[in-house]
Amino acid sequence: MFKGKPEVNLGFNYHSFGCSTICFIDRKEKVIEIKYDNRHCSLTTNIGRKGVYSEYSFVPLCVIKLIVMDIKAIRSQFPILEEKIHGKPLVYFDNGATTQKPLSVIQRINDYYSKENANIHRGVHTLSQEATSAYENARTTIQKYIGAKENHEVLFTKGTTDSINLVAYSFGELLNAGDEVIISAMEHHSNIVPWQMLCERKGCKLRIIPIDDKGDLILDSYDSLLSEKTRLVAVTHISNSLGTVNDVKYIIEKAHTVGAKVLIDGAQSIQHIQVNVQELDCDFYAFSGHKIFGPTGIGVLYGKEEILNQMPPYQGGGDMIKEVTLEKTTYNVLPHKFEAGTPNIAGGIGLGAAFEFLNSLDMKKVVAHEQELLDYATAELAKIEGIKFYGQAKEKTSLISFLIDGLHPYDVGTLLDKMGIAVRTGHHCTQPIMDQFCIPGTIRASFALYNTKDEIDVFITALNRIIPMLKN
C-alpha cells in the first residue's frame, strides 16, 4: 500500500492520509478514489475535482476507494441526539454503558406491539405465527451477522451477564473439582463473579491472566496458565474500562491446544468491529442488545451446537420441554432447551432490527470514523495539563479512560452533565483494574458511530471550563 504519509491538497480542504487511514472531507459524504501506480497517484472525488500527485512512491496498481460516512444521515436516525439536557444539546459519550437507538429499532418495537403482539411458538392463530416468525427471523439475522453456522446456535438471553451466567451454570455442571477456569484481570464484574460462584460450587480453581501498565494482557503468563486442567477460558474481546482490543484469536487457538473451551465476552465489540464467531472459532460468544443499538433486556449467547447439546438446561419451564410427565421431563432441542418461559419477544425482534441497522452500515467506515474520533479526542485531551490516560493498549477501541490531576471523577462527571455531556465516572464495574492502577475510578468517554469531532470540541471546551472551577 502507501509508503510514507502523503499529504494531499484537494483544493477545498487539506488532509493527510497514510497506509490504513481513511480520508475525511469536511465531514460530509464525499467519495474519493485514489488510483496509483508506482509513480503517480491520481485522485477523483465525487464533486468533480481531480489531481495527480507524483511525489510519493507507491506499490504498483492498487485502487483504494475512500468513502467517508455520512454522519448527518446517521445522526438523523437517532432521535435522542436532538434532545437537550439542562438546556444544552446532548453530547452522548456514554456508549460503553449503552448506545442510543435508531428509529428503525424504535419503530419495529412499536409495530410489534401495535400490530403483531402474541405469544410465540405453538400458537395456531395468525398473530402467534407472525410473531413467531418475526422472532425467529431475528435469530437468523443475528446468526448471519455474527457468522454462526446454525441459527439454533444463537440463544436469546437477557444480556451479556445472563449469557455468561448461563454458561457458568450449565457448562459449569460438566466441570469437576480441581478443574481450572481462566479469566483475565481486565474483566467486567459480570465475567468474574459467575466464575467465582462456579468455582465455589464445584471446587474449581480460578486463574487470572494479568495485565500490564498499558492495559494489554500479558499473554506469556496466559500461556503458562494453560494446562490439561484448564476447562474454560473466559475473556473479554474489548475492555469496557480501558478500551483494549484483545487478541482473542490467539487466546482461543492456545486454549484449544489443551482442549479447553473459550467464552468471549463481546459486550463491547459488535458495535465497533466486525465479529465472525466461526472465524474466531470461539466456543461461546456473549453480548447485549442494548450496547449495539438494540433494546435493553435482550442479549445473545452464541454457542457451538456440539457443546450446547452436551450442556444441561439452565432453567426449567415452558418452551424448553419436549415431554413432561410428573415423573420425568425430556428437553426440547436447541435453541429452545435454553429458553424457558415466554421470552422477551419484542426485545428479540427489536434486536433483529438493530442488526438490520448494522447491516445497513459499512463496518470499515464505522471503524475508520471511530478511530478518527479516538485519535482526535486523545490528541485534544493530551493538551490538558495533568491528564493521565488509563489504557494505552496497542489496539484500542473508541473509548478513553482518564483522570485529571487533583480532580475527582464524580465532580467532573457532575459538572459535565450540567453542560449536557454524558460520560461515565467510577470503576466501571472493573474494580480489579482500578486496584491495579491504585485509583478509585476514572472518567470514561466512549464514542459510537454517531459521535462527531464537533462534540469532542464541546467536551474539551467544557473540561477547560470545569478544571479551574474545581482546582481553585
Next chain:
Amino acid sequence: MSIKEKEQEIIDEFALYDDWMDKYEYIIELGKELPLIDEQYKTKDRLIKGCQSQVWLHADCIDNKMKFTADSDAIITKGIIALLIRVVNDESPADVARSEFKFIKEIGLQEHLSPTRSNGLVSMVKDMKLNALKAAK
C-alpha cells in the same frame, strides 16, 4: 434559627443562581467551609463507601446538641455535606432524627441524594439520623 429557617435561608441563597454552573460554583465554595472531620476519626468504621465518592462522618452530642464533622474525596459531595451539616448542626438529637432535608429537592440537588447515585450521601444522611437517635436515648 430552627432547621426550617436554616433550610429556607439556603433556598433563598440558591434562588440567586439560575445557571447550573454558578450554582455548582457556590456548592464548591461551600465545600471548603465544611467542618472537617479530625484525621484521627477517619477510620474504617466512619467511612461510607459509595461507588462514586466516599464520605467520612463523625458525630458528637454536646449539651443535647448534635455536632457533625465530615469529609469526602469529591468536592461537590463535600459541598452538599456542608449544606446538610449547616442545617442540623447544633440542633437537638430529636430534631435531627426528624429532619427530612427537603430543601435539597427545592434547590434542585436531589439527584445527589438519590439511592442509585451511590456517592455515599444517602448512607451518610442515614448515619446522621442514627447517630442522633443514639444520642437521644
